[in-house]
Amino acid sequence: MPGGPAGPPGRGVSVACGPMAHALPKAQNPRALGKAHGDASGRPMDEAAILTQTQSPEYILFGPQDTKEAGGLLALALEAGGSLIGPLAILLYGPLGSGKTTFAQGFGEALGVPVGDITSPSFSLANTHSGRVPFAHLDLYRLDEEGGALAEFEGAGLAEYLDGLALVEWPERLGEGYFPEGSPMVSLRGTKLPENPGSKPVPARVLSFRGRLPEAFFKSLRRRFPTPQDLGA
Numbered sequence: 001m002p003g004g005p006a007g008p009p010g011r012g013v014s015v016a017c018g019p020m021a022h023a024l025p026k027a028q029n030p031r032a033l034g035k036a037h038g039d040a041s042g043r044p045m046d047e048a049a050i051l052t053q054t055q056s057p058e059y060i061l062f063g064p065q066d067t068k069e070a071g072g073l074l075a076l077a078l079e080a081g082g083s084l085i086g087p088l089a090i091l092l093y094g095p096l097g098s099g100k101t102t103f104a105q106g107f108g109e110a111l112g113v114p115v116g117d118i119t120s121p122s123f124s125l126a127n128t129h130s131g132r133v134p135f136a137h138l139d140l141y142r143l144d145e146e147g148g149a150l151a152e153f154e155g156a157g158l159a160e161y162l163d164g165l166a167l168v169e170w171p172e173r174l175g176e177g178y179f180p181e182g183s184p185m186v187s188l189r190g191t192k193l194p195e196n197p198g199s200k201p202v203p204a205r206v207l208s209f210r211g212r213l214p215e216a217f218f219k220s221l222r223r224r225f226p227t228p229q230d231l232g233a
Helices: 064-080 100-110 149-155 158-163 215-224
Strands: 051-055 059-061 088-093 126-129 135-139 165-169 185-194 201-214
Touching: 059 064, 064 100, 064 201, 064 215, 088 100, 100 135, 100 165, 100 185, 126 158, 135 158, 149 158, 201 215
Parallel strands: 088 165, 088 185, 135 165
Antiparallel strands: 051 201, 059 201, 126 135, 185 201
């Protein structure tokens, strides 16, 4: 990622259950979807296809491999539920170095893209990848922050990538209301957790989600990653 100012002092090193350094934007119309777990005939639906719009708990990731695994779990859950068919923007929030590109690598690897082929498109603004499901990876960090980002984004033809599957880093450059309501939102930030009282803090990442996501995905996250409460943070 390109260099740039980090967040205000103290962010990224707070206790995991403290305020989020890069909080997700507030949901415009928070509501649960898919509560009637059946189709028009009353038959039960596969839980992979049940989408719930919600704010997830926070999960603790230790190291890049955990971050990649979380990205892979999201890709597989969306693929199993058929949600990767049609336009879908997955919005990746977090400060510089928080693991957004690492998450994208795990997402792509789960769809059959070699992890080494997925790098941050900081200067190209967009890279495309062909796996079982083709997708674009956008990084909007370099767009104008002074109100011209939208014109720059659309003038460069980047909006066309949103007609399919796209992972978008720094979506906040375009404003909260640009993407469809319910778009999956991923938030990553750094933290440090004490492994034992008096021991040296252990670097970690805090992961959370908002948006319309498969219920099965949250179950897989809960089985695999601890929450701050699990660790007593």
